Amino acid sequence: MATMAAGDERAAAEVLRTLARHLNCLNEDSKSTRKRALESIKRETFEKGLSSGVLQDVFTCLLKSLLKCMSDPMERCRETAIQMIGDFIRGVPQPEDCLPYLIPVLTHRLGGKEILEPAEELRLAMLEVLTLTVEVCGNRLAPYVDDMVKILQRTIVDPFPEAKRESCKCTVNFARCVPEHFHMQAESLIKPLMQTISHQHSRVRVAAIEATGAVIQHSSGKNMDDVLSHLAQRLFDDSPQVRKAVTMVVGGWLLHLPDRYSFFHKLIPLLLSSLTDDIPEIRLLAEDLWRRTGAQWEKENEEDLKDKLDFLITPPALYPAGVERPGLGCRELVARNLSRLLPAVSRDLEDWLVSTRAKTAQLLRVLLLHAEDHCTQHLQPLLATLYRACANNEPGVIKSCLESAELLGCFVDPEASLKLLLAHVENSSSSSSSSGPLMVLAAMLRGCSQDSLRPHLVWVGDTLASPDICQESQQRVYLEQLLGCVQALLNVCEEHCGTISLQLLQVLVTVQSLSSEPELQNKVEETMGLLCSVQGLNGRADLYRQHMIQLMDWLSKTQPSWTNYSVQRLQLEVIAVQSGPVIGEFLPLFMPLLQGSLQPNRDPEMRLHFFTLLSKLLLDSPNTLDSQRKFCDHLEVFLQELLLPNLVWQAGRTAAAIRTSALTCLLALLQGGGITPQQLLSVEKQLTPQVLAALDEDSQTSRLLACRSISTLLRLVGPDLSPDTLNTIYPELLKRMDDSSQDVRTVSLSALGRWLSCLGKDYNVQTCRQHLEFLFQQLLLHLDDPNSSVQDHVLEVLKTGSIVHPELLEQEVEAVRNKQRSPLHCDQLLLHLQSLPKDSA
Template sequence: MNYDLDTKQICGELESSEHRRRNNALQRLCEQVEQAPETVSSDAIAADFDELYLHLLKCYDDRFESVRDHAVLAVNAFLERLPPSDFHLLNVVATLADRMGQPETVEPSEEIRLRYVQQLHLMLRKYARMGNVGVFRECYPQVVKVLVKSIRDEYAAVQREGCATLVQLARVADTQELRPFTEQLAIALYTMLNHRHSAARIAAIEALGRVCLHMDASGEGMRRLFMEVSPLLMDSMPLVRRACGELGVLLLLELPDRYSYFERILPLVLCCLKDDSPEVLRFIRPLWVKCGEQYYEENEAELSQQEICDPQVDNYPSDVQRPTIGCRGLVQRSLRLLQLITRETGDWKENVRLHSLKLLYQFVLHAESAMTAKFFEIYGQLAQVCCDSEYAVREEAAKVADLLGRLLAYNAWIEHGFEGLERNAREPYLRCFYHMFNAANGGTYDQLLRLCKLLRSTDYSHTLKEHFQRFILKTLYTVLVKSRRLTAPMEDIHALYEVFYVIATKVTALAFSRTDTCNGEVKYGKEIIDLLAEVMDIKPEMLHVRWFALALLDVQNLDTALDETAEPVQLLYGLVHIAGIRTTYLPQLIAMLKLVFGHCSDSAQVHVFSAVSLAALNWGDTVWAEREQGTQLLSNFVNEIVEPHLVWKAGASGEAMRSMAMATLCALAQHAGDVVLEVLPAYAKHMPSLLEDRNVTTRHYAAKTMIYFRGMSVEVLKPLAYATMQRLDDPSAGIRVIAARSLGIMRPEFKSQATDAGDGEGEGEGEYEREVWEAFVKRAMDLLLLHLESPEAEMKHAARDSLTQLAKQHPAAWQERYERALTLAHNQDVLAELYAQLSIADGPKTATE
């Protein structure tokens, strides 16, 4: 296509009053310039532009949008082919400033405003490519006005193009020439940082990065920039966070006064190294390594020596790659940043706390042992956030504490850790200490013993807080693991394990005593005790036998008016549940129970007595003694603890205690073995009243205990037998069934069976006793036959079973009672059938038979 412009005709058409002619002329002109052959010299094109530019620029103010649009495109076509010229530049920029640089919006079309900014960008690229960017020196004020207006534009595309143009300008501009305008540009860019479009925020961050390279380092502009950009490190869009990291890398590499701003620049990069998005990590990590390489080159003499003396620790996190020496050096010279980071971990916003902890993690990872001296400054704040209400924050705090324990010099921080525990006996400090201590390699015998003694104190092991208990147990597990590496004498190890056992038992006991859900802590505590037994190569029961008395010694202040929620009461309650009743500490336990029954509130007494009654179920398994000693131990226990509460006392508390005492006696009768048969007869005097107690639970346990009163004379057993027989009419169906079954099992010991000599006096007394007992049996048969017609199936079975037993022992009485009942029975067929089954042809049989 031949390039031959008729400039006069074009000018005439551009001056036409018809906008169509103007529009068509501009279109043709744009096409001719764009398609002009390369052989056409730039001077020829420049000559044509000199004749046309006034008419073209005048079209920028045309009232028709299409004319303005094609005018911009035509000027762009000329600019692509023109040589750099201050004359052309100043005219075009001045026109753009008139259209885009005014306080008010002159150009109503968003698309045309975008064209204006793109044209400015085109000129910047063209002049930069030709190495003649200095020609912009005289028109910086107009250019900046256009850029500021575009950045503040309501149209997002215009804003992004304005940022891209500013980036191009900042790349090629001379710092001294652009510096007077940097603050004005930065303030405009700050308004874009909260834009709803992530692309606009990213464009603003990139532009700010380039602009700040020209700022005055001694002014407030740099400080405000970091303050404005830092919140975007928590942006919801990964690409925005990546842009912040890229900004930090740019400043670390190119900012002239970067050494003065390391403490403010580093968070921009370090936060991206702990970002949740893999895309951000992949992008930032190599750039961060590049920053470290540059810093190493600038400080090689110092860092090369440090690299030799700073080997990687043995317990370095396996899933983390150690930063290079240059990257570590960058962070290690900025330790003052710690105070700012830790202060933000206490912010009221969850995302700020989480963000600051992620930053702190990277700071620790790079600073390593260099920040050991700063540990005491962050210990308290990190401890508090270890107990944060938000799970994600707690987990991140735990990771930071774990890393601290691995990388800090152990012998230097451990003393601060112990001081924190001693001065602040609270869960946050223990959590933080646990994470550090668990990750660290150290742990001498003296340190483990000191830790155990500290945890044994009431401030720790007597806590009722669920999570506090959990971390005490977790710390104990760490102590147990570290103790297996010790080479101390066996006596010292056992002294350590003794304190260890007391702590584990008390914490588990208090966890058990809580009314809320505590299965997790109880289970974990028992596992800890089992592990200790495994390490010592003994059974867990032997640990209780050996050391449980020490745990009981820590139960204090039982001689005061405590209720059931008080810590000493709950501790004693849980201890009895955990270890039960054992020979080695039974006298000590009895003394404590007497204190509770003598001083504590009614609810506390019932609470503790309930634990004792349950522990009594395992008496035969936990109290190991010879028969004579076992009988004495059981007798003392019942005399001191149970019998005083079997006696009737008025009031609800007296009723509750009788019920607990009867439950304990019933448990002992069932599970204490043969020795209970020697002890029970002494308490037969209490049973008749207990069988008639108003409390159904008391009557129930009393009825269940009746069958264990054996080897007693008719005189002693008779009141019990008749009291039991009266329970056949009890309001409780369960008690009626138990009483019915008991009547068939109860057996007296007659005088003739008890005497070796066959004197007539003994035989006479024996005959009398048999007559007395025979009268009871007949009465019992009458009642059982009556209940045989009961509508309750279980009662009928119980009555049948007892009648079977009584008929075998007393066939004559059975024959008599059957004949009497037959005339009164409603269902004679059933009675006859039972009689046929129970007929004893051979006469009465003895109990042995």
């Protein structure tokens, strides 16, 4: 060994003699001379293959000169010197010998208030040398902690991104090499690291996060709060590598941070947020770190968890399918910190950034999945948080919050949750955010088990069917959530919902009456079908038949106070239309509601709507009002109490509109088969005057309806009418031949044709000759009408009526033939009359 050491000394002395001239040249003023000297020194050392012992001696002698060259004005000289120092440190057996000289120079060049090294590539090279020094010297750098921190403080915020990265790497290595000394200065690196952690280059952000992890790991932990908010922001980073770095750092702290128990409530949300990351790799990493954290905590607290470990708790019966239940340690960690986590979660769910709200909503679901039945003791703040979050317009936020509400249904006894939920639904029904509690209620009901929910069905059903709840709002979102509650009850409790079938039907009727949107109407139809199915009913008719008495009683309680804006008016319309033939089975209950609502002193607009409803029903009376052929028992009341009083003339546009609606209803009655000819004859004397009076209405629609009603009346019972009644009708129809509306003229002409065709044996043509003569004369006037279609129509009517008294008609035609603009139609009519059998009179 002595021989080898002596040999190294001789070799080193030989090398130094060779380098002596080049070392002298380093002091020359010429840049090129200094450059050539450095290159020559490099050749004579590293390219000669010298042993490490020789290199050590040479390095010791060259170090000061090389360090001086690091301040050389020529960039190439500085670069070569830095490179050579790095090569020496890498190759010598005792690199720590250079520290007393190297560290001060690097501190001077890199750690001052101003950057002395202008070339960014050279700053990077110096930092690489410093990192190398940390790697090879390790804890021997302990005396230089202050200098190292000065350098890192400055270089972490270096303008050159690669220098930032290298500085962060050096920070990580240095913190691990001298942990017992580093913690005293670690705090001073937090500020520069937080300035760099949001750098535009993702690789710089990753390096800053890793350095932050190492600094906090080997510090007192006092700066944890200064760091966590920045790391939380990086969970929303666009770069998966950045999010992965945050996950690694936080997971490392949860496993290895000396004072980690003090920070569990702050670190757990960060790691659990990564469990829902979009990148599978990050999710798997977070799952592994969290599993290890829980297992480690479980082992550390084994004595405290002895009872739970000895008797493994089975998962809840409704535990979400396809979800692996977290370990006991993980569940206990969340349960014991939940009270400290929820305030922050609640606050972040109202953050102005959508991404923050969405991530927090996902985190809440993960927390509840871990907390299980421990949610019960935090139920009130949890529900309040979900109410506000569900008022959010962001679908992703709402989806995650509703999943959380379903978990509450799984884990919390409905008796506890419903007490709070239903009270809030009742108290908030009039507020602008009233749909939030209903949304949460529907989701929670979906999560409940049938056995746990069944004892509370009546309670829930009565609450939903309460007028203050189901009739409170016409907003679509509110009605959708109301419908969602009904669907949840039906899907969970199925046939047991028979006990609240009436309440659910009341809710469905109300939703259908308050919304005309086709999509929502279809959902109501589907839900009503489900309500029938769970009870084994054949269809909607059976459902209404089952509850019609209660429904009518339900509505009759408020009938005296109805107006057009009353929900009950809409509900009655829905029931009457949707129940189909069933409404005909309950006319004794239905008619009084109509009778009270159609009195002339009631709200005009409400009466308009009810007449429209009646028109729909009467047009299909065999399948609605007259399905049991019992409408005849109520016909007199219908006419005397409902219809005729509303046909009485009163001044004003509103009164005219009501008369029009009443005429529509009358026409529907006549055309829909709701009245037999015998019944019609019995009320004809009360009906005819009112209809004839309507022929003089200002409204064209009313006149048209009156004409059609007269025509239908004649079709049904015309031959059975008395001559006096018939003679009262035709003059009023003739007046309509001069109507301003072509439609009215056409219908009145058709009615006259029907009048002529229904003259029976009781009509004495001789006695009534004057009436026929007047009618023929008036029709012949219109035979010369400017409108050719009217001429043709009149001709057909006269041909139809020619059989009544052909001689009289021929006489009247001959009298006017030459007075008309064209005798064509008169000639056609005469030819028709001549073709009639002689005994037709």
